[in-house]
Amino acid sequence: MAVIVTAGLTKAYPRVTALDHLDVTVGEGVTGLVGANGAGKSTLIKILLGLVPATSGTARVLGHDVAAEGARIRALVGYMPEHDCLPADVSASDLVVHLGQMSGLPYAAARERTSDVLRHVGLAEERYRPIGGYSTGMKQRVKLAQALVHDPRLVLLDEPTNGLDPSARDDMLGLVKRIGEEFGIAVLVTSHLLGELERVSDHVVILDTGRLLRSSATTDFLHATGSLLVEVQGRPDADRLLGQALVDAGLTARPAGGALIEVEVRDETTPDVVRDLTVDLGLGLVRMQERHHRIEDVFREGAAGSVHPV
Amino acid sequence: MSTPSESPVAPEPPGGVIHDLGYRPYAGPRLGEATVARSFFTTGLRNTYGLGRSARSKVLPMILLGLMLLPALILVGVLVQAKDLLGLDEQIVPYSTYPITTQLLISVFVAAQAPALISRDLRFRTITLYLARPMRRSAYVLVRFASLTVATFLLVAAPLLLMYVGGLLAGLPLARESGRFLGALVGAALLAACLSGLAALVSALTIRRGLAVAAVIVVLLVSYTVVVAIQGISYESGHETVGQVAGVFSPYTLVNGVQVVLFDSPEATATPPEGAAMGVLYVVATLLAVGGSLAGLMARYRRVSP
Numbered sequence: 001m002a003v004i005v006t007a008g009l010t011k012a013y014p015r016v017t018a019l020d021h022l023d024v025t026v027g028e029g030v031t032g033l034v035g036a037n038g039a040g041k042s043t044l045i046k047i048l049l050g051l052v053p054a055t056s057g058t059a060r061v062l063g064h065d066v067a068a069e070g071a072r073i074r075a076l077v078g079y080m081p082e083h084d085c086l087p088a089d090v091s092a093s094d095l096v097v098h099l100g101q102m103s104g105l106p107y108a109a110a111r112e113r114t115s116d117v118l119r120h121v122g123l124a125e126e127r128y129r130p131i132g133g134y135s136t137g138m139k140q141r142v143k144l145a146q147a148l149v150h151d152p153r154l155v156l157l158d159e160p161t162n163g164l165d166p167s168a169r170d171d172m173l174g175l176v177k178r179i180g181e182e183f184g185i186a187v188l189v190t191s192h193l194l195g196e197l198e199r200v201s202d203h204v205v206i207l208d209t210g211r212l213l214r215s216s217a218t219t220d221f222l223h224a225t226g227s228l229l230v231e232v233q234g235r236p237d238a239d240r241l242l243g244q245a246l247v248d249a250g251l252t253a254r255p256a257g258g259a260l261i262e263v264e265v266r267d268e269t270t271p272d273v274v275r276d277l278t279v280d281l282g283l284g285l286v287r288m289q290e291r292h293h294r295i296e297d298v299f300r301e302g303a304a305g306s307v308h309p310v
Numbered sequence: 311m312s313t314p315s316e317s318p319v320a321p322e323p324p325g326g327v328i329h330d331l332g333y334r335p336y337a338g339p340r341l342g343e344a345t346v347a348r349s350f351f352t353t354g355l356r357n358t359y360g361l362g363r364s365a366r367s368k369v370l371p372m373i374l375l376g377l378m379l380l381p382a383l384i385l386v387g388v389l390v391q392a393k394d395l396l397g398l399d400e401q402i403v404p405y406s407t408y409p410i411t412t413q414l415l416i417s418v419f420v421a422a423q424a425p426a427l428i429s430r431d432l433r434f435r436t437i438t439l440y441l442a443r444p445m446r447r448s449a450y451v452l453v454r455f456a457s458l459t460v461a462t463f464l465l466v467a468a469p470l471l472l473m474y475v476g477g478l479l480a481g482l483p484l485a486r487e488s489g490r491f492l493g494a495l496v497g498a499a500l501l502a503a504c505l506s507g508l509a510a511l512v513s514a515l516t517i518r519r520g521l522a523v524a525a526v527i528v529v530l531l532v533s534y535t536v537v538v539a540i541q542g543i544s545y546e547s548g549h550e551t552v553g554q555v556a557g558v559f560s561p562y563t564l565v566n567g568v569q570v571v572l573f574d575s576p577e578a579t580a581t582p583p584e585g586a587a588m589g590v591l592y593v594v595a596t597l598l599a600v601g602g603s604l605a606g607l608m609a610r611y612r613r614v615s616p
Contacts, residue, residue, distance in 0.1 A: 049442055051616040071444040075340065079442040087434040089364055101349045102443045104340040113336055120333065130364065146439060151336035183333040 002027055003154050003186045004048060008057035011043050011210075018043040020210040021057065026188055030180035032197030032218070033190040035207035041190040042082060044207070045156045048188075049079055062153055075104060078147030078185075082158040085143065088132030092123060092142045095131065096149050103150035110149065117145045120183075121175060137168035144175065148185070155179060157189040161196060173200050228263045228290060229256060230274055234283040245277045346445060347453050354457030358423045367426070374419045375465060378412055382469035386476025393480050401477055401487075405470050405494030406566060406575035409501055412469070413562045416505065417530040419465055420458075424509035425522035427458055432614070433517040441616045451607050455510055463502035470494050493573030497565050500596055504561040505530070507603025514610045533560040538579070545580040553581030554588050558595045567592040 004026035011019040018040045035041050046052040048061050050070020059066045061073045086095065093114060100110030118127050121141040126134070131142060140160060147155050160176060161169045177200040180187045191197050197204055198218055206213040232238045239259045246253040246263055251273065256262035263274060271288060278285045341349075353362065359375075360368030385402050392398070403411060431437040440450055474491040478484060512529060513522040537560040544553030557563040557579055569575040570582045571589035583592045 046616055049616070051441055071343075071446065074442060075444045077442075079439075081435075081438050081442075083435060083438075085435045085438045087430060087436050089367070094362065098353060099439055099443070101353075102346060102440060102445065104342070104346055104444065105336070106339060106341060107349070109336065109338050116334060150340075184335070 004059070004061050004188065006044075006057065006059040009044075009047065009054055009059050010056045011040070011047060011052070012055045018210050019047070019054075022207075022210065022212055024205055024212055024215060026186070026205070027203065028186050029202035030176060030187040030189065030200055032201035032204040033188055033207065034192070034194050034197060034204060035190075035213075036192055038209070039192075039207040040210040041207060042158055043210075045079070045158055045188070045190070048156060049074055049077065075150075076153045078150065078152035078155040080143045080147040080155065080157045080160055082162060082190075084139070086131045086134075086139055089130055091129055092118065092127040092131055092134075092138075092145070096142065096146050099146045100149040105150055113149050113151065114145070117148045118142075120148070120178075121145045122171070136163045137165070137171070140164060140168070140172060141175075144172075148179070148183075152185060154186040154188065157187060159190055159192070161191065161193075169196070176200050227265055228271060228274065228288055230261045230263055230278075230288050231259060231286040232261075232278055232283045233259070233286055234281075238281075238283050241281055242274075242278060242283060245281060246274065249273055249277060343444065343449070347449055350445065350450075350453045351457050351460075354427055354454060355461055358427055358457060358461035370422055371419065374415050375468065377415050378465055378469050379472060381412065382408070382472045382476075386473055386480075389476060389482075390480045400482065401473055401490075403473075404576045404578070405473065405490055406497055406569040406573070407578035408469060408473070408494075409466050409498065410562050410566055410578045413534060414531070416462070416466060416501075417527060417534075420462055420505045420509045421523050421526035421530065423461065424458055424506065424526055425513040425519045427454055428510050428513035429517055429519050429522045432514065433519065437614055438616050441614075447611050447614075448608060451604070451611050455506060455604060455607065458506040458510055459499075459502045462506050463499055466498040466502055467495055470498060490573070490575070493569060493575055496572070497569040497575070500568060500600075501561060501565040503600045504565060504596060504603075507600050507607075508561065511603045511606045511610070514607055530561070534562050536560075537563050541580040550581045550584070553579075554583050555591075557581065557583065558592065561599065564592060564596055564599070568596050 002025050004024065006022050006024045009019050009022040009024075010017070020040075022040075022044070033041050033044070043052065047054050047059060048066060050066045050073055053067065062076050064072045064076075066073060090098075096114040096118065097107075097110045100113055101107060105113060118141075121144050123138065123141050123145065126138065131139065134142070140163075144157070144160065147157070157176065161172050164172060173196065176187060176189050179185050180200075180202070187201075189197065189201065194204075194206075201218050203215070203217050205215045230242065232242050235241065239255065239261050243253045243255065243261050246261070251266060251270065252264040253261050263270065265271075274288060275285060356362045359371045381403075388396075389398060389402060409416060431440065437450075441447065445453075470491065474487060477487050508529065509526045512525045516522050516525065537556050540556040541553035541563070544550055544556070554567075557567050563579050566575075566578045567583045570577050571592055583589055
């Protein structure tokens with residue numbers, strides 16, 4: 001079921017066009033929204049929450065129109081802003097309880113849910129101390145907790161890994177994956193780092209200066225770039241022999257430096273074809289490994305010159 | 311001889327097992343707009359007196375509340391103990407005058423607590439978390455204004471209640487006192503709304519709390535001082551109309567004037583409003599002050615980016 005559907009969504013500010021006729025469909029599970037800074041990710045999220053009106057076009061979130069039913073949507077959606085938004089002088093526990101009530105939970109339920117979500121995001125005893133003394137990682141967890149406290153059907157996470165060190169970043173990405181898989185809450189997570197999202201998202205949407213560059217399942221990306229590195233021995237020109245045989249068999253193969261051959265993966269049977277051909281030629285297969293491929297490779301090779309993965 | 315009682319097989323010692331229940335969805339009720347607004351109002355009201363906040367933020371509002379009550383307590387004590395001795399047959403200080411007498415305390419309270427309630431959400435950008443929830447922007451503004459107004463009203467009305475109860479105990483006539491007291495409560499509500507509107511508007515224009523505190527203090531104290539000075543001069547020089555018009559420009563003299571007009575309360579200023587036209591001016595000015603502050607707040611929050 002589509003969680004978010006936009007059609008011709010456009011947002012023009014006096015100087016810039018933040019979104020340009022965007023048609024995107026987001027389903028259940030974790031969806032990564034990728035783009036350079038200023039690509040329109042945050043603008044899209046604010047339109048989806050009904051906080052900023054679109055210039056033209058329509059968007060529906062969980063079946064509700066963003067222009068007419070903003071309040072309904074905001075009751076069903078959790079939002080984690082990109083920027084700091086936590087008051088320094090209250091404890092995480094008190095804040096999340098209060099915001100749970102603001103989302104319509106009765107007080108007792110808000111307390112119980114707060115205790116649950118703070119445990120899920122990994123905030124222990126420090127939840128009773130004022131937020132002012134928290135590290136960036138802890139603050140990000142509180143921001144995530146307040147987005148989950150009312151058990152939303154969808155969470156919009158704007159750059160949740162911003163400012164985190166590598167290990168905190170891994171923790172946060174792990175949490176994002178858990179929210180989509182274990183909690184059963186649809187997730188739209190933005191990042192300007194393409195590589196970050198391949199690990200957690202089922203689907204990736206790429207924005208570039210307000211336009212949709214690409215939207216497809218993460219596995220498609222990996223599949224398309226999939227290639228095998230093959231090393232064979234037995235004869236001095238073993239690699240050329242195998243390479244020729246692979247090309248004859250209809251595969252795309254090219255020398256990859258040294259005695260290595262890089263073979264494009266066409267489908268599931270490609271490794272078997274490589275193995276069989278090697279055996280047929282009487283060569284020894286030293287190794288066959290998946291080439292380390294990432295989503296950004298697609299865009300490096302593709303036309304997306306303006307998306308710069310870091 | 312006793313047979314050793316058969317000791318039952320001890321059960322497995324309870325190990326400290328933590329059960330991870332996993333994620334539990336929430337299936338309970340979700341409250342509507344009105345209930346959410348009420349809960350937001352209550353939290354704001356409590357926060358204004360430092361309840362539910364750090365111990366440090368309770369100090370100032372509680373001290374101010376104590377200082378507001380202290381003179382009333384003394385007045386009541388004198389009234390009860392020495393009513394016959396001094397030949398008193400009414401309150402020593404009229405209800406309607408009390409807020410003017412204690413205007414410094416009230417101004418400090420409003421100046422300190424309006425930024426705590428208003429600037430805080432803007433400074434930390436917590437406003438985004440509210441806007442991302444079902445409550446509308448206008449509801450946010452109205453509820454914040456209401457919390458501050460009721461908190462200020464409680465500060466102004468608490469000593470009046472003390473004086474009223476004390477007056478009845480001292481044997482002052484019930485009907486007359488009740489009438490005056492109710493009039494004073496209306497005045498306290500108007501004063502609270504005026505002060506809160508002004509202070510909230512000033513606080514919403516800056517994200518720096520210190521600046522907001524100073525600005526509110528300056529606006530309230532300077533306006534009051536200037537108005538009182540002008541009224542004094544105009545009274546001395548016989549140009550009372552000037553003083554009457556000037557009275558519109560400070561919430562304290564304005565609301566006191568309204569009480570003079572509406573409830574025939576004893577005046578606390580040198581040049582209280584006289585005549586129907588001036589009375590209408592005072593009432594309209596009060597409504598404009600409250601309405602204008604609210605309109606300004608709405609306009610300000612329409613431009614707050616989420």
